[in-house]
Amino acid sequence: MAKDMTLLWGSGSPPCWRIMIALEEKNLQGYNQKLLSFEKGEHKSKEVMDINPRGQLPAFKCGDKIINESCGACFFLESKYKSQGTKLIPDCDAEQALMFQRVFEVNTFGDKMANVIYYNWKVPEGERHESAIKRNKEALTAEVKLWEGYLQKTSSGFLAGKNFSLADVIVFPAIAYLYRHGLSEERYPKLTEYYKNLMNRPSIKATWPPTWKETPGQDILKDI
Known part of the structure; x- marks a missing residue:
């Protein structure tokens, strides 16, 4: 197949x-x-x-x-391939609704992350402003706190219900990207726990970015 x-x-x-x-x-x-x-x-x-x-x-x-x-x-x-491998969409209506919500929030999450990480790449030097950098960092900080709060409300270790779902498939790489760029592990304990637990999941270990294994991360998000 x-x-x-x-x-x-x-x-x-x-x-x-x-x-x-x-x-x-x-x-x-x-x-x-x-x-x-x-x-x-x-x-x-x-x-x-x-x-x-x-x-x-x-x-x-x-x-x-x-x-x-x-x-x-x-x-x-x-x-x-719904009958093959891991079932990634829950049957329970409440869990399914939560899964869809988290999946489609990832675009906002990604945009706010990119506005900080890629600011100097996207904005010409003469058009950069400290006020914009500060505003982007504040927006990302609020976003990360939101996801920290989501994980405080779940005891399963997953984003949407009792089991690993498409919410985790889709959102985990964005969370890993935060840590790759220096997000504080101490400041966001639930997010860090989620990240460290899932990074050992076989599907994630098998697909871990090869360049991340070979090169150190960055610290651009250390103040978030």
């Missing part, structure tokens, strides 16, 4: 990583994959553009079907 799938991906990219976690959870190992370099601009290559005309990673095909949006790809895999 997995042999008719192709994933072009970049190391450390949360959108790429969540598809890889979903594939592992659904026992879909053995798919065609190729690691590309953002630094070398390989995400703008013809190989990628043929699948994803936005020139972004991931670029994902399942047979003749293209699903490049990572959340959509994860839902597609769960729908198509």
Whole structure:
């Protein structure tokens, strides 16, 4: 089944990583994959553009079907292979509602994170302002506190109910990205507990970004 799938991906990219976690959870190992370099601009290559005309990673095909949006790809895999591997959408209405809520909050989470981490990359030097940097950091701090609060309300160790779900598949890579960039473990104990527990889950260990194993992280979020 997995042999008719192709994933072009970049190391450390949360959108790429969540598809890889979903594939592992659904026992879909053995798919065609190729690691590309953002630094070398390989995400703008013809190989990628043929699948994803936005020139972004991931670029994902399942047979003749293209699903490049990572959340959509994860839902597609769960729908198509629902009887295989880990069940990623809860049956319980309350847990399912919470799962959908957390999944679709990840875009806001990601935007606020990117506004801090990539500010200097996105904003030309002459247009940068300390007030904007401060405002972005305050917005991200409030967002991280929100997720810390979510985890304080659950005793299962997962984001949406008693079991690992698509909420964890989709949100965990973003949380890991925070720690990769220096988020304080002491300041957010529940988030840290969640991160450390899930980083040892087989699907996550198997897909851990190779560049993260080889290079140290950054401290840009140490004050968040």
